[in-house]
Amino acid sequence: MERTFLKVHGSGNTFYLYNSNNENEFDWPSLTKWLCLKDNDGGADGLLLVLPSTIADAKMRVINADGSEASMCGNGLRTVARFVCEKLGKYEAIIETMKANLHVRNEASIFGTIPTYAVEISPVSFELNSLPMKYKNQTVIRHQIIEEFSPTIKFTAVSVPNPHLIGIVDAQYIEDASHQQQLSEFLNSENEFCMDGVNVSYVYPMKNDTIFVRTFERGVGFTNACGTAMTASALVSKLNGLVDTDLITVYNPGGFVKCEVKQNNGEYQLTLIGNATVTAEYTIEINDNQYKILNRKDTEEQKQYEKCIELVKKETSSFSA
Ligand SMILES: N[C@@H](CCC[C@H](N)C(=O)O)C(=O)O
Numbered sequence: 001m002e003r004t005f006l007k008v009h010g011s012g013n014t015f016y017l018y019n020s021n022n023e024n025e026f027d028w029p030s031l032t033k034w035l036c037l038k039d040n041d042g043g044a045d046g047l048l049l050v051l052p053s054t055i056a057d058a059k060m061r062v063i064n065a066d067g068s069e070a071s072m073c074g075n076g077l078r079t080v081a082r083f084v085c086e087k088l089g090k091y092e093a094i095i096e097t098m099k100a101n102l103h104v105r106n107e108a109s110i111f112g113t114i115p116t117y118a119v120e121i122s123p124v125s126f127e128l129n130s131l132p133m134k135y136k137n138q139t140v141i142r143h144q145i146i147e148e149f150s151p152t153i154k155f156t157a158v159s160v161p162n163p164h165l166i167g168i169v170d171a172q173y174i175e176d177a178s179h180q181q182q183l184s185e186f187l188n189s190e191n192e193f194c195m196d197g198v199n200v201s202y203v204y205p206m207k208n209d210t211i212f213v214r215t216f217e218r219g220v221g222f223t224n225a226c227g228t229a230m231t232a233s234a235l236v237s238k239l240n241g242l243v244d245t246d247l248i249t250v251y252n253p254g255g256f257v258k259c260e261v262k263q264n265n266g267e268y269q270l271t272l273i274g275n276a277t278v279t280a281e282y283t284i285e286i287n288d289n290q291y292k293i294l295n296r297k298d299t300e301e302q303k304q305y306e307k308c309i310e311l312v313k314k315e316t317s318s319f320s321a
Contacts, residue, residue, distance in 0.1 A: 001285070001286055001287065002283055002284070002285055002294060003018070003283070003286055004282070004283060004284075005017065005018050005281070005282045005284055006018075006083070006278050006281055006282075007044065007280040007281075007282060008048070008079035008083075008276070008277060008279065009075070009079070009224075009254070009275075010074070010076065010079055010225070010227055010257075010275060010276060010277070011224060011225035011227070011252050011255040011256070011274055011275065012254020013045055013075035013076070013224055013225045013226060013227065014042075014043075014044045014045050014224070015047060015048045015073075015075075015076050016035045016044050016047050017047075017048045017076075017080065017083060018048070018049055018050070019051075019083070020050070020051060021051075021052055023049075023051050023061075026286060027289055028047065028049065028061075028063050028067075028069075029067030029068075030067070030289050031047065031289075032047040032063040032064070032067055033065070033066065035047055040293070041282075041293060041296065043065070044065070045217070045223050046063055046064050046065055046073070046076065046219075047062075047063040048060060048061075048062060048063075048073065048076045048080055049061040049062075049063070050080055050083055053095075053096040055096055055101060056093075056094040056095055056101045057088060057090075057093040057094050057095065058080070058095055058096070059095070059096040060073075060077060060080045060097050061098070062076055062097075064217070064218065064219025064220055065220045065221075066219045068218075070098075070162050070218070071097065071098040071099050071161050072097055072098065072099070072100075072161060072228055073162075073227065073228065074121055074226070074227020074230070075225060075226065075272075075274070076227070077097070077104065077119045077227070078104070078117040078118075078227070078272070078275070078276040079117075079276045079277075080095060080104075081093065081095065081104035081105070081106075081117040081119055082115055082117055082276035082278075084104075085106055085117075091105060092104065095119075098161075099123065099161045100122050100123055102119060102121075102122060103119075103120045104117060104120070105117065105118050110256070110257070110258060110273060110274060110275065111307070111308040111311070112308070113304065114304055114305060114308065115276050115277065115301075116273065116275055116276065117273070117276045118271050118273040119272050119273075120269075120270070120271060121160050121227075121228060121231045121271065121272050122160070122161075122269075122270065123160075123161055124158065124159070124160050124161075124232075124268040126140045126142060126157070127140060128140060128141065128157055130159040130163075131157055131158075131159050131163035131164075131194065131198060132163075132194075132195055133163065133165075133193055133194050133195075133198065134192065134193060134195070135157075135193060140157070141155055141156060141157040142156050142157075142239075143156050143236070143239075143240050144156075150167070150179065153167040153169055153202075154167065154168050155167045158232050158235070160228050160231060162199065163194065163196065163197075163198045163218070164198065164201060164228065164229050165187065165194070165200050165201070166201050166203055166229070166232055166236045167200070167201070167202050167203065168203050168205065168236070169202045169204055171204055173202050173204075174202060174204045174212060174320055175319055177214070180200060180202045180214065180216055181216065181222070183200060188200075188218055196218075197218040197219070198218055199215055199216070199218050199226055199228070199229050201213050201214065201215040201216075201226070201229040201230075201232070201233050202214050203233045203237060204319060206251070207243075208243055208245065209243055209244070209247070209248055209249060210249040210251065211233060211234065211243065211248060211249075211251070212250075212251045212252070212316055212319070212320065213225075213226075213230045213233045213250055213251070214253060214320075215230075217229075223254075224252060224254025225252035225253065225254045225255065226252075227257065227272050227274070228272075230250040230259060230272065231259045231261075231271075231272045234248040234250055234270075235261050235268060235270060246260055246261055246262055247259075248260075251312055253320065254309070255305070255308055255309060255312055256308070256312055257272060257273060257275075258272075258273040258274065259272055259273070260273065277305050279298065279299060279301060280296050280297060280298045280299060281296070281297045281299070282295065282297075283295040283296075
């Protein structure tokens with residue numbers, strides 16, 4: 001049978017997006033692993049499923065490139081927000097995700113006229129149990145040196161609700177990714193700290209309202225960007241006085257986003273704002289776990305996005321390859 005998929009990205013974090021009325025229509029892990037093969041028309045970082053919901057406007061499921069399922073995806077949610085809002089002819093919607101129903105809305109463009117969406121990132125918890133993570137008999141790790149990971153980098157563990165380990169680093173750790181790669185590979189293989197793996201981000205504070213974030217994603221590896229990681233990194237930067245504004249610009253290897261960090265009655269209110277770009281429409285043949293790309297029709301959207309990348313390269317050229 002032939003099915004239509006969109007190739008989409010948020011800050012260069014690239015996904016196939018598939019709309020289905022049947023949650024069990026295909027073997028999602030097998031399909032995702034195939035779609036994400038780099039030799040397969042460039043691959044992708046995962047598959048986003050848009051499904052019917054009885055409690056919201058739509059439901060999103062996120063399958064990582066290795067076939068594992070994630071509870072949330074911030075960059076992916078922006079593209080799902082666009083798909084659902086355009087389909088329903090609305091400017092805002094509620095999307096059901098594994099652990100929360102999240103508000104999404106169309107937003108003024110962050111660069112030129114590129115389609116831009118703002119999405120709620122919630123719930124937030126610093127409890128190690130929520131990741132899950134274990135470290136000695138601690139219940140939280142907040143801006144703390146963990147000798148087993150590094151003698152100098154301060155780490156924070158936070159779930160939003162997918163699990164993140166955020167390290168605040170000097171420019172040298174951005175220029176050379178080897179420390180982050182080694183630590184991430186260790187924490188995403190069998191280990192005593194992060195039983196289900198973890199997304200590992202290194203954050204370089206650039207200005208009082210700007211940070212740079214690079215993420216090694218659980219189930220994927222280094223990606224151009226991770227939306228939940230950038231939002232969690234903005235929160236950690238704000239809580240530790242590395243930035244002093246509510247609206248933080250977050251550069252990443254694939255572009256930039258804005259993260260709004262607010263606190264109300266002790267609750268964190270986090271919003272991720274950025275592009276929701278559709279690069280192509282694919283026709284794919286699927287027969288008993290056998291897949292074949294039959295056709296690809298490119299959109300014009302990536303051309304404008306390239307200009308955004310040029311700006312980011314200029315701003316980050318002193319420390320980022
Ligand atoms: N890229 C995503 C996060 C995708 C899931 C992550 N790899 C996990 O396993 O938690 C984002 O933009 O948030």
